[in-house]
Amino acid sequence: MMGAGKTTIGRALARALGREFIDLDLVIEARCGVPISHIFEVEGEEGFRKRETAMLNEYATQNNLVLATGGGAVLAPENRHTLKKHGIVIYLRAREDELYRRIAKDRHRPLIQTQNPRARLNELLTLRTPLYNEVAHLTFDTGSMPIAQAVQSLVHLLQTYSHDHCSS
Numbered sequence: 001m002m003g004a005g006k007t008t009i010g011r012a013l014a015r016a017l018g019r020e021f022i023d024l025d026l027v028i029e030a031r032c033g034v035p036i037s038h039i040f041e042v043e044g045e046e047g048f049r050k051r052e053t054a055m056l057n058e059y060a061t062q063n064n065l066v067l068a069t070g071g072g073a074v075l076a077p078e079n080r081h082t083l084k085k086h087g088i089v090i091y092l093r094a095r096e097d098e099l100y101r102r103i104a105k106d107r108h109r110p111l112i113q114t115q116n117p118r119a120r121l122n123e124l125l126t127l128r129t130p131l132y133n134e135v136a137h138l139t140f141d142t143g144s145m146p147i148a149q150a151v152q153s154l155v156h157l158l159q160t161y162s163h164d165h166c167s168s
């Protein structure tokens with residue numbers, strides 16, 4: 001979900017694993033040359049989602065990446081299938097009040113630029129939580145732990161998962 005730490009923790013996790021980090025939101029902004037909020041203004045959410053799916057398809061099959069998606073990438077069944085098929089998907093979970101505290105003042109998240117962002121966040125979480133659960137191979141509660149500690153735990157979680165599920 002927005003504010004769960006995909007960009008922050010994802011980048012630090014990639015560094016710890018010695019892998020390249022790709023953040024789909026940043027890739028879309030770099031390719032389009034405008035912020036995501038601008039894409040929402042011009043093309044609506046639908047236009048943004050098409051770009052998101054195209055970028056996910058481009059990067060999901062690459063090896064040795066830590067890939068951070070946007071918070072809404074799970075909405076399309078096609079994307080959920082792609083993520084599950086090609087990756088080890090980590091659902092970074094945080095409580096609603098913690099998410100709100102992190103993102104409330106950020107004007108770069110178009111979906112919460114409403115009269116009542118807290119209610120909007122609640123709506124989005126209600127809709128998406130089952131989808132995050134559906135697509136996740138692993139779930140990790142970020143709580144309020146420092147980023148470095150979260151990364152250490154995730155490295156351990158991934159090692160255990162790979163040992164149990166991956167043949168090579």
Ligand SMILES: Nc1ncnc2c1ncn2[C@@H]1O[C@H](COP(=O)(O)OP(=O)(O)OP(=O)(O)O)[C@@H](O)[C@H]1O
Pocket residue numbers: 001002003004005006007008009025069070071102103109142143144145146147150
């Ligand atoms: N575990 C954490 N503890 C405290 N603050 C955090 C934690 N994870 C992220 N943050 C802070 O919360 C804010 C949002 O984090 P970040 O941008 O990484 O979220 P995101 O999941 O990438 O969101 P989006 O879907 O909007 O891209 C940042 O200011 C970041 O520093």
Ligand SMILES: O=C(O)C1=C[C@@H](O)[C@@H](O)[C@H](O)C1
Pocket residue numbers: 001002025036069070071072073108109110111
């Ligand atoms: O949760 C969402 O739907 C979004 C989250 C961000 O990462 C961006 O992908 C965009 O602002 C939409």
Ligand SMILES: [Mg+2]
Pocket residue numbers: 006007008023025068
């Ligand atoms: Mg992000």
